[in-house]
Amino acid sequence: MSTLDDVGLTDSPFSDFLGFELLLDEEDRELLSRVRAFTTREIEPIINDYWTRAEFPHQLVEGLAELGIAGLAYDGPGCPNRGALVDGMVAMELGRIDPSIATFMGVHGGLAMGSINLCGSDEQRERWLPAMARMELIGAFGLTEPDVGSAISAGLATSARRDGDDWILNGEKKWIGNAAFADLVVIWARDEADGQVKGFVVEKDTNGMTFDKQEDKIALRVVQNAEIHLHDVRVPEANRLQKAESFRSTADVLRVTRMGVAWQAAGCARGAFEHALRYTKAREQFGRPIASFQLVQDLLVKMLGNVTASTAMNVRASQLQDAGLLRDEHASLCKVHATVRMREAVGWAREVLGGNGILLEHHVGRFVADAEAIYSYEGTREINTLIVGRAITGESAFV
16 A cells, blocks of 8 residues: 555645545646645745735736646646546645635636536637636636625526627626636626526627726635626627526536535635644744644644545545536535635634734734635535535425
8 A cells, every 4th residue: 555655745735634645646646746836936925915915916827827727627628637636636735825826716717617618519618718728818707796696596687688699798797706807707697588597708808898896805805806797798699608508507517616615615724724733833932832732732633633524525525526426415515514614724723823813924814814705605604505405305495
């Protein structure tokens, strides 16, 4: 049986307590190692400054593109097709350094590319996916609206009206990550003719589509969210996602990307734990490092337990995804569990640091704040709980 030393995981984070990286083959471990090196070298030293200013470090896009991780799990044209398990571990790796960058990649490589890969025609996949995989085109995903979040399936108000070879879109979208600078925005709108929700790829600078960047966020401040205003936006039929004929198409996308959020949550918890553990070894009180105190060790072990349990659950669900067996309730359970355990872990990390826990220089405060957004997006705890509850009882508790 292989050991950590046998497979050369000397740069594996100490938070991989049970050696989950051993489940990957050598090529995928090498990719994970390159992601780790890039994020440690290029992202961690600068991210607090960008977080403070609520700006996005666009200079990182070229390096992220060179890693070849956009649309990592997809088999579409130009996509890496490396599978859900390595995709999830990469998302976790990004999240343990910075949840905002993990979210940026999740929106672009998960939601936007996933919509085109799962719902686009062969021609559309050929037209957009290779450039998106190279990150020459950046994508966004427009589903949520100002007046409706969890009830979006029934309450989606953005409209689409067929006009010859075009569609006319009208409506508002909110909380759309990457929208402030995206080249392609996947807009979900309700067809006035049949009442069904359809997907449209709207290109940057299309007349009638304007953006207002959302300011004053307390979480994921690096992510550039925007409100999108659609006023008589004309989109050609060629840009309508040909396989998206109902709201169920969005659910097909969200099932797989919700797993990405579960992995990001595990990464966020992992990053906070790692910073807290390092701090306890360096910080001395009463003439001893605080890592030697029983109450501190208790919190550290609780954090590690949360990280390990979430990772284990995510691993199994990703294996099911790779086998084509992942169901909505599987992804929802992982998202619920990982985000709840994340929230606990980042709180304990801040507690270990005491007053220093609210200073960005120690990083933990950023993870505490960012966890609040991850906890809510792509399905709140309550909504995902009801999805699982419906699956196990056969009874729907949705209002």
